[in-house]
Amino acid sequence: MTTLSMAQALNAALRDALREDDRVLVFGEDVGPLGGVFRVTDGLTKEFGEQRCFDTPLAEAGIVGLAVGLAMGGFRPVIEMQFDAFAYPAFEQIASHVAKLRNRTRGRLSLPMVIRIPYAGGIGGVEHHCDSSEAYYAHTPGLKVVTPATADDAYWLLRDAIADPDPVVFMEPKRLYWSKGETSAGDRRAAGFGRAAVLREGRDATLVAYGPTVPVALEAAEAAARDGRDLEVVDLRTIVPFDDATVVASVRKTGRCVVIQEAQGFAGVGAEIAARVQERCFHSLAAPVLRVTGFDIPYPPPILEHSHLPDADRVLDAVDRLQFDDEPDLLHLAGEAS
Amino acid sequence: MTTLSMAQALNAALRDALREDDRVLVFGEDVGPLGGVFRVTDGLTKEFGEQRCFDTPLAEAGIVGLAVGLAMGGFRPVIEMQFDAFAYPAFEQIASHVAKLRNRTRGRLSLPMVIRIPYAGGIGGVEHHCDSSEAYYAHTPGLKVVTPATADDAYWLLRDAIADPDPVVFMEPKRLYWSKGETSAGDRRAAGFGRAAVLREGRDATLVAYGPTVPVALEAAEAAARDGRDLEVVDLRTIVPFDDATVVASVRKTGRCVVIQEAQGFAGVGAEIAARVQERCFHSLAAPVLRVTGFDIPYPPPILEHSHLPDADRVLDAVDRLQFDDEPDLLHLAGEAS
Amino acid sequence: MSVDVLLPSPVPVRFVAEDGTAVQPPTGYQVPAEERLLEGFRRMVVGRRFDRQATALTKQGRLAVYPSSRGQEACQIAGVLALREDDWLFPTYRDSVALVSRGLDPVEVLTLLRGGWHCGYDPVATRVAPQCTPLATQTIHAVGMADALRRKGEDGVVMAFIGDGGTSEGDFHEALNYAAVLGAPVVFFVQNNKYAISVPLAKQSAAPALAYKGIGYGIRSEQVDGNDLVAVLSVLDAAVEHARTGGGPFLVEAHTYRMDPHTNADDATRYRDRQEVERWEAADPLARLETYLRERGVLTADAVDAAHEAAEKFAAQVRQDLNADPEADPFELFEHVFAEATPQLREQRALLASELED
Amino acid sequence: MSVDVLLPSPVPVRFVAEDGTAVQPPTGYQVPAEERLLEGFRRMVVGRRFDRQATALTKQGRLAVYPSSRGQEACQIAGVLALREDDWLFPTYRDSVALVSRGLDPVEVLTLLRGGWHCGYDPVATRVAPQCTPLATQTIHAVGMADALRRKGEDGVVMAFIGDGGTSEGDFHEALNYAAVLGAPVVFFVQNNKYAISVPLAKQSAAPALAYKGIGYGIRSEQVDGNDLVAVLSVLDAAVEHARTGGGPFLVEAHTYRMDPHTNADDATRYRDRQEVERWEAADPLARLETYLRERGVLTADAVDAAHEAAEKFAAQVRQDLNADPEADPFELFEHVFAEATPQLREQRALLASELED
């Protein structure tokens, strides 16, 4: 066990993968000598040479398309999109090829590749640098979508992603890059893709979160505990495949659920979670599944991002509305706002 | 009142808009002399000349970006993406510029433009020609997302879209292009954006549908009526803005709800509807809100599309699971499938 | 690199005039061996017959859609003849004739177009990527594959087919640039058939010729008369050789013409007149090659007959093989999304199973 | 169009050598009027001072981030001088100096970079599009705006700024092609400062020069010494005139150098060495112009002093104006999504209101 920041854990995962498998290639914009704008690829070109970790010309469809061709040719590309919104130029390549190549070829071609995307906000970034774009990928059949919330998960989920026979969109919550945690690199861990983690057990309600909102959920649970409310916190870890079993077991136990996501709410992953939970736990639910999300607005300028981002207070407000007191209060949702 | 196919109604809407407002421009791939691959722009170049309706070079980001510049310069572009999946190359332009320009400029620039996208399947189209891509746009703040299910709505919603001060993604269900209906063109109709339509009243359960699944919902409701079950059918018409009032009123009345969408289910618009309905109608619901959707697979080849597409039988199966009989049957959802 | 060496010939390279007589080609290009030209002729005959058969099958409802390449046979066949078996080919939807000529099973080639499971052939076994519909996207994959071959120490070359319209897409630009920067052994082969569905070249590009795009990436380029098999093959031979021997990518533009509508579903009378099409009949690549080879005494009347006979047999076989409906197991829907189906896909499979039981 | 006329000069156009002496420019280019060169000098002095001030403000936490254009002043200022007030400019994040030089309020220009509301100025009033971060995307908007001007019968021109890295994006390709096919009055101005963050030009492109991209679209193009204001202005004058008089688009590549790191947050020592930067110090555009103008007796020592004084005043004002924190009303979050907020946005506004009441 060593203590690493999430960025360092990711770096270690790339390093170990490059070392263990010659077919692994790392490329993208500024991932070479610079080591990436977040230093996730720091030192890799130096250690493995320009053939294994290299800078590409500045074109995201090009990066993804090159990876498709290399994967068809037997390599395992791990590519970086520099920021969330800068993966959009590659959207056609991702949606029409990365997600579909196995399917189009009736399984004859598999596409083991990882698209790393630093995403979401909370770091004072200017426009186009803070999008939460996970729902676009999660809605696209053929993509696995993964997002770690701890350094240890960052390491292992990235290793699993690289080892996976299918394409993985690996979403890295930017604001957690510098948060440190114990990492078991080397010492193989159990949970792989499709397994959520119960980070905190509780009886009164379940908070479901992923990526950047996991620490928010934990903070809310701490605060609630001080008020005598016992919240369970589930970290999805992988959005696709989705771990129904863990989420359903938790909500059936607690009878209440708040889903927390940083992205704008409409038709986001949180909507899916809420829909699934009420489908599967209807008779256990004492209150509607509530969602705490970013607003349905373009990501705001830095001076206003704190008003946009779901924080522990907003989560606790939602928990308060879970009708613990037999006084339904859906007014703010159901009525026309002034 | 005249009887038109949906394609003809759209053509009439474009023609009337071009006639009434010099700022309206129509362009895209093959929309000129050919009249579009679905003939929606038939005859427009002939009537209005190459300056008003024209073919562009083959590049979708180019089409959208050109429209952005023209709209900034005072025009009202109505552009066509030839097929759903061929709008993906323009995704960055749509998500980072079309959706955000008003916001980025603090309201100083508005972007009145319409992106027409023939979408969804059911017409035996080969791969990449049948995607249901509405959720990508609906999840993107700053875009209005509209999808007609009748010829009359096609006419009026397109007129409204062109008149709207904000960008509208106008999704045209391909398989309804040839379905005919009475059209009140000229004779101004009431309901505009953000108003769903109750196409059929019923007491026992609400079917919520939009675009290509509206006829499926109506067919299911007919069939159910023969079995003595009285279903209400709500056609969203606009996905964004969403008409909570109509949907909520219906479900509070019926106490049961099935959402029907053709797109793959995960994190789709149907998830949003289910999440909203249970948030707002929790105490009226006698059963979970169920979803009937396409499977979470890339759009299948024509020979298999009938197995993928939600049909009236699949809808009726879901209605049957709405626990009318006090015997909850969530097994197929909750358990591990074999 | 010197600028001049990157520019294409100012007029398309040509070895054979429209009337079949030989003309002086630019220096630096060789006449391909007679045996290859004869082989090219035979394949063009079969290719055209196959194409006609496929169009006929759409009328009988046996194919959902077919984009004909009639008139483009010199390009389709030369592209295949220029490649070795271990080279890769990245085709578009319009390149079925090339695929059939490469030896792929016609039924497998036509699987996509008859509504069967997307790509019907095995891309790895055939070294042919799936026929690509989203325009220009395959050109970047071709670069990646070329880079993969180079990395593995193979001396294979990748040829990416693309149409004139496709060159307007951003992906084509990115592919050219990546290929040049990586020095990847890839040949970009533009079949400029003058139309992108209904959009004529003049609305597609204002370039003196599409081949002039090469220099902006530092890529050598050439333009060639695409209805002259001798010239196309000669130029592609040079391009492939350039790529194979470490010279990096090469861009070839072949000037040709789509004689038929975009697909059987298209109505070409809406956007071009009969006279234009007739003008191009005179430039027919097959008649031209036949005259050329016969006048040089290389091709006999018997050999021509034999070629047509072979073509008829081929077409008859295709007709017969496509007589059966494509089969399809609905549960296969869930098989190829991931290597292993997710729990959600297993549930959805179970739902479909319950429906099918009813 | 003849091919030769589309090709750029084989070496960058230059009027003034690095040591400030005049050299013979290629035929066809005029030395701009002295008054404009003097104006250019004054603006470069102010621009550089502003740039230095902005970088300093990042250290004081007054700006979140600042991408310096030190070393690129000849490009930034010539770009602005070549335009009329009613022309449009489509800048990138690196072009703050150009915007300030065009007369925009520095506080408004820096709004984005200090974390305030995205674009701080009024694009319509200033005829300057929002500074664009997603690379190359603005070049297509510029084409649309140019087409809009043409349609309205105005004789305005649009200038789109872009970096060397940005030229690799597909959107740049599509913009060039659309401009050429539409004959739109737009000048594409590439500031080739040799780096895209850490990626040097050699990894970005294998072209003999980026200006060679023009011919592939049928666009006239030129390359110019980007650290020679006289040359940049002369070439841009010609390009703007070409576009304004109906000649269609024009592509100009200016060879320059980014003296500072990509932004204050970047560590340039990771990817380039001090010697390289020092070599470029010798090519400094401001010193060069000063020598040139002084040796020709156009610029006096007093005028130089006056320019620096004006620059200090300007910088002091910027410093002062940025002393206050940007203001922000959280409810504005919901104002600019649509012209009229949807019911959902009104609900979300109410939720925020209830939170702020707590």
Ligand SMILES: Cc1ncc(C[n+]2csc(CCOP(=O)(O)OP(=O)(O)O)c2C)c(N)n1
């Ligand atoms: C990205 C994309 N946009 C649009 C289409 C629709 N489409 C199919 S073929 C075609 C024309 C292509 O023309 P060209 O590249 O010249 O090839 P050709 O069909 O002439 O062989 C178009 C617009 C597509 N397949 N992909």
Ligand SMILES: Cc1ncc(C[n+]2csc(CCOP(=O)(O)OP(=O)(O)O)c2C)c(N)n1
């Ligand atoms: C589409 C897109 N991809 C990536 C980025 C991240 N990024 C910002 S600036 C930059 C380098 C740009 O280089 P260049 O075009 O040469 O302009 P310069 O910064 O040198 O002025 C990169 C990669 C971006 N802003 N947009």
Ligand SMILES: [Mg+2]
């Ligand atoms: Mg073509």
Ligand SMILES: [Mg+2]
């Ligand atoms: Mg640069």
